[in-house]
Amino acid sequence: MRTQLAIKTNAILEKYFPERRVFLKSDNDTRFIRLRPITQLVAVAGSAALVAWAIIATAVILMDSIGSGNFREQAKRDQYTYQARLNDLSAQRDTRAEEALAAQERFNAALAQISVMQSELLNSETRRRELETGIDVIQSTLRDTMKDREIARKQIAQLQASDDGTLHVAASTAPMDFLAEALERTAKERDQVVADAEVAFLAADELNAKIAEMQEQNDTIFRQLEEAMTVSVAPLDRMFRAAGMSTDRILDTVRRGYSGQGGPLTPLSFTTRGEQPSADTLRANRLINQMDKLNLYRLAAAKAPFANPVKDNFRFTSQFGFRRDPKTGGRRMHKGVDFAAGIGTPLYATADGVVTHAGWSSGYGRLVKIQHEFGIETRYAHMSKMRVKVGQRVSRGDRIGDMGASGRVTGVHLHYEVRVGGKAVNPMIYIKAANDVF
Template structure:
């Protein structure tokens, strides 16, 4: 800078920042360092920039930490509410299924009673027909008897002088005929009354059957509504899981097939629901319930698969990404190299967590990685955690998602404290952020 320009700048700043002198005294002489106004201004500006950068960086880290915590909390609350709703709908469906079974039993009982009443009614109708046939025979006999009686009366009038014993005998026959007619009339009236009672009982039975059928129809309608709600809830719960695995580049069908082959949890997969014990073909509700159980079994398979895939961050503490996946400039100055993981810088000794269920296959020192832990997961997936300060697991140990496996450090080929995190599928390195972002909307 030319001297006259420097002189003008110092003269302009002299009023605000007067020249300062820093004296340095030794045994032999005394020296001083002159701090001109421009030098003081540059120092103050540099200090202000550093302070402002520190405040902004700290604010960004705090905001990221708060936002990440609140997002996880809200997701956990939504998942808990969904599971509660699904459990309530399942319980309601079970109650409705029990009610449908009881209504079916009542309906079958009413049908049995109606069948019995119809049998009795048919027997009464047969008896009535037999009585009508007997009455017709009796009426024909009575008509013939009346004719004979009239003939006898005619003969009696003609033979008034015959023997009195013959007259008494004809009178007795007429009296017997009258008594027979009275008995038949009484029996016919009783039969007609019994028939009317049976018809009334049959009408009551039909009314009861109609009431039971209406109740059954209402229960079936309610069951259909519950089935629809359950189907919608299961569809809503499966969509983010499908998107999650698709975003991670994994085939949901292959994952489910693999989990189903190795499924060995308590109780096993959900079996089909059967409400019929007579060996008949399943009803539409039974088939729909079986389809729902198959979907619930598929959701369970999804959750088992999600626990075995590394879809979460390996750190719970504050950190920042310092290097991503892909080709980069080597931090040691060896040109451009492929970086097969992501680097997360944080505090020394921060806990490093397993990102999925698996088995530790390596726990020790490896060139470049320093202290390294390798975990083998299902579906041909492996995760690596490098540059650790301490290793907290042993080879062959089974770990679950969230288990502590080591501490963040600076071991191996590293320029500072950070975690080097890798995800490999069938031996090929994949971008870990693909898996982490895929699990953001689920975990």
């Protein structure tokens, strides 16, 4: 049965693949190779499979190349969009900085005005007290004069009642003239005291009106100061919270670092009588506390890396997070952000701190490390030149080096890192948080 099936199969194959012979001739001998139908079928099938594999592999490579090209174009479009967004954020940051500067100027002007108003209030209070004292003296004099006048009248009445005709006219004329003159002087003094009292009352009314006007102006100044403090403090508070930093802990830390005291302690007061603080005094003390908080925020902002390390024109070439390694092509963690610009571009410290490293480091090239408050460290890698030394204290905005291409790089750029407690965090958290403030 199997033999007949093989014979039939061979017969069918011979119709399409007849048996062929390949002759191999040499000088002394001639040989041939017989190609059976089954052998030809296997050769044709193998050749067809090889051609199909080549076509499929070529199509896969072509599709992958097209897909990679589309991915690169999409990545470029995303990069351009991100760059445009960063430019917009930079413009908004500049606008907010101008607004903050204008608010600070208004705040300083209002503070100077409230100082003048305080002096005027103290002078007005002194004048009011003097007028009140003068009015009291005038009223006391008026009462004494009226009492003297009544006594004189009673004496005249008694003299007239006791006159029984035995006294001579010449003897009674002198006392009468004396009493008349005394009564006339008393009447003049009374009229003068009344006139002085009316003038004092008018002056007191004018002074009260002026005090009321000054209090209204004082209230306006307080309101402007409170609005200025709100405009100044609220963005700083949002900036620290956006960076994930506890504002209470930060303010306590800064307050401990700036705790020097001395001299006599004189509380703010608008009165010299030792009375309980007025509503204006309490309001002014609240403003002073807010001014102290604003100053603490300002000091804290200088100690955290909210600034940009590059002030010249640049572009971001790599973000924080996992990325394709430009050297090996593998996937690895990128612990900072890269700023690309021309070689020698100035690099600046992003916060106050102390330089803990300034030298060569494997992979980083020329590296500068700065230790800041709150357990924060910043790193500036691949420099062409370092301009600071270990142990040097720097302030935000101080130039610390020049951009270069030292270490493990593919081109000129700055690799910038921020580490909190030794752990790398995204530096853009701090840079973006400061866009509405600086």
